[in-house]
Amino acid sequence: xxxxxxxxxxxxxxxxxxxxxxxxxPPDKPVTxxxxxxxxxxxxxxxxxxxxTTQASLLKRLGDPAKGSRIAACRVGDLRALGYIIVPDPxxxxxxxxxxxxxxxxxxxxxxRKRLANLFRLLESEAVSEVSE
Amino acid sequence: MATPFEQLELVRGxxxxxxxxxxxxxxxxxxxxxxxxLRENPDVRRLSAPYVMPTRVGGVLxxxxxxxxxxxxxxxxxxxxxxxYLNTETxxxxxxxxxxxxxxxxxxxxxxxxxxxxxxxxxV
Numbered sequence: 001x002x003x004x005x006x007x008x009x010x011x012x013x014x015x016x017x018x019x020x021x022x023x024x025x026p027p028d029k030p031v032t033x034x035x036x037x038x039x040x041x042x043x044x045x046x047x048x049x050x051x052x053t054t055q056a057s058l059l060k061r062l063g064d065p066a067k068g069s070r071i072a073a074c075r076v077g078d079l080r081a082l083g084y085i086i087v088p089d090p091x092x093x094x095x096x097x098x099x100x101x102x103x104x105x106x107x108x109x110x111x112x113r114k115r116l117a118n119l120f121r122l123l124e125s126e127a128v129s130e131v132s133e
Numbered sequence: 134m135a136t137p138f139e140q141l142e143l144v145r146g147x148x149x150x151x152x153x154x155x156x157x158x159x160x161x162x163x164x165x166x167x168x169x170x171l172r173e174n175p176d177v178r179r180l181s182a183p184y185v186m187p188t189r190v191g192g193v194l195x196x197x198x199x200x201x202x203x204x205x206x207x208x209x210x211x212x213x214x215x216x217x218y219l220n221t222e223t224x225x226x227x228x229x230x231x232x233x234x235x236x237x238x239x240x241x242x243x244x245x246x247x248x249x250x251x252x253x254x255x256x257v
Contacts (some may be wrong), residue, residue: 016153022143023151025184029198033205037189039155046154062153081179110217110228114203118221132250 007086009077012050013098014058017122019068024122031072031120033113044087044099045107052096055123061093072120079119139194140185147187155200157191166211166233167193176240177206179252197251204251206244208233218247 017024017035017099025032036045048058057070063069076086083104091097135143141164149158167185171177183195183206193208201222207215214233219226231241240248 018152020143022140022147022186024186025196025198029184029196030203032186032194032196034185034186034188034194034207039157039189042155095171110205110207110215111226113217114205114217114219114226118203118219 007049007076007088007098009075009080012073013047013076013079013086013100014050014053014055014071014073014123015045015047015120016058016062017070017072018064019070024068024070031117031122033110033117035072035118035120036107036113038107044089046089047086047098047100048094048104049088049096052090053094058094061109063116069107071123071125074120079116082115082119084116094112137171137182137185138168141193144185144187144193148220151187152189152245154189156189159187159193160191160210162211163192163208164215167208170206170208170214170233170236171195174193174236174240176245176252177249180248199251202251216244216247 015035017031021025038045058071059065079086079100085101087099087101087105089097089099107113139171144159145161145164147159150156151158180197183197186194188194188207192210195206197204201220203219203221205217209215212233213230214236215228217228217229227243227247229243231244
């Protein structure tokens with residue numbers, strides 16, 4: 001079992017992207033920045049650690065695969081390279097829950113949000129290895 | 134494939150927490166303003182059909198992608214809009230906000246220049 005406080009650069013972080021054409025770009029297009037906007041009162045973006053949370057469990061908890069829910073993923077090291085801070089934030093329903101804190105970035109501005117979105121890729125089902133390469 | 138206006142109607146039906154992370158439902162007045170902007174703005178009408186989605190704070194987002202170039206225009210409220218442009222190859226970027234009531238007839242100049250450049254590369 002990985003140490004919950006030690007998040008390595010090579011670990012993937014998952015974020016749910018709801019299914020439906022009104023929520024997802026076409027498959028060959030990037031994930032839109034809107035998935036990475038902080039709402040008022042949020043200090044960080046909710047994600048789930050691939051070492052502790054499976055894609056299937058995240059989809060089951062937050063989405064509906066039958067409606068096309070997907071998982072977007074990003075390497076921790078790529079986020080840190082842009083100045084983001086990743087902190088574990090385990091919850092009873094998701095022990096792998098973590099937060100992406102803005103760190104040096106201003107997520108109220110659109111350009112940092114866009115750059116953040118471009119780090120994420122929509123995964124094919126359980127095709128984690130494609131992103132980690 | 135749904136038209137942008139059909140997509141807007143799908144966006145209108147999005148429920149609170151549509152992303153599983155507590156997102157707000159789109160505000161009807163924002164969807165109406167987004168439809169008006171898309172229908173009436175002469176510069177945006179030169180572009181190909183955008184991808185349309187709700188924002189996490191109740192607005193509407195239009196997105197265009199052309200290889201390494203990405204443009205997003207957001208309707209934050211019936212009065213206010215914003216945009217971001219990013220070229221992932223050159224790292225050139227621009228962002229700004231504008232008065233959406235005026236933008237239906239006249240695009241703010243930085244955005245107009247980006248749209249002109251985009252329209253030249255993306256056939257409608």
